[in-house]
Amino acid sequence: AQSVTQLDSHVSVSEGTPVLLRCNYSSSYSPSLFWYVQHPNKGLQLLLKYTSAATLVKGINGFEAEFKKSETSFHLTKPSAHMSDAAEYFCVVRYTGTASKLTFGTGTRLQVTL
Amino acid sequence: EPEVTQTPSHQVTQMGQEVILRCVPISNHLYFYWYRQILGQKVEFLVSFYNNEISEKSEIFDDQFSVERPDGSNFTLKIRSTKLEDSAMYFCASNPRVAGEDNEQFFGPGTRLTVL
Numbered sequence: 001a002q003s004v005t006q007l008d009s010h011v012s013v014s015e016g017t018p019v020l021l022r023c024n025y026s027s028s029y030s031p032s033l034f035w036y037v038q039h040p041n042k043g044l045q046l047l048l049k050y051t052s053a054a055t056l057v058k059g060i061n062g063f064e065a066e067f068k069k070s071e072t073s074f075h076l077t078k079p080s081a082h083m084s085d086a087a088e089y090f091c092v093v094r095y096t097g098t099a100s101k102l103t104f105g106t107g108t109r110l111q112v113t114l
Numbered sequence: 115e116p117e118v119t120q121t122p123s124h125q126v127t128q129m130g131q132e133v134i135l136r137c138v139p140i141s142n143h144l145y146f147y148w149y150r151q152i153l154g155q156k157v158e159f160l161v162s163f164y165n166n167e168i169s170e171k172s173e174i175f176d177d178q179f180s181v182e183r184p185d186g187s188n189f190t191l192k193i194r195s196t197k198l199e200d201s202a203m204y205f206c207a208s209n210p211r212v213a214g215e216d217n218e219q220f221f222g223p224g225t226r227l228t229v230l
Contacts, residue, residue, distance in 0.1 A: 044221035101170055104157035
């Protein structure tokens with residue numbers, strides 16, 4: 001079955017330290033991969049997307065993710081966390097052959113402490 | 115910046131009652147979606163809608179559910195006879211097209227449905 005796994009339900013980092021949110025997907029030909037963020041009482045906002053171009057994808061607010069086909073991973077990173085990064089992060093995949101359906105991971109709640 | 119809006123933000127209803135969740139997609143978008151997230155679980159795809167008809171639906175989207183674009187701006191999800199297990203956050207999304215690079219879906223803030 002097509003699926004995406006977020007390995008950590010909760011990640012806590014100190015402000016100014018690196019962020020790593022992990023995501024693995026079940027292997028498929030040419031998936032499109034996304035990271036969405038949800039701040040409290042807000043909609044899901046796209047951070048970045050991979051659609052078969054460069055494997056290192058840069059997104060908004062200093063986030064980036066690297067598509068590694070050999071590891072079926074698409075981990076989200078940021079060199080230095082900011083308090084405003086505290087939110088829920090979703091790794092999302094769209095598989096070839098499903099015209100529009102997005103498949104979500106379970107989400108990772110990022111906490112940023114002083 | 116254009117955004118997807120949803121009303122109400124929170125809906126409380128009794129089991130067996132009908133509910134209609136409303137969404138206003140971004141104005142030039144052509145594809146519309148509903149997703150839901152039961153508390154503590156994944157966001158799940160329900161249905162996609164294009165050119166006034168359903169283009170794809172999940173197993174969750176049974177005969178109790180229906181969607182409609184009644185007036186060219188609103189996009190609604192109706193649940194005919196709510197069950198306790200329909201309690202969830204419901205997200206509406208839209209995008210200008212499906213195929214190609216620009217296939218980002220823009221999401222609304224969600225409607226929290228509570229069935230008592």
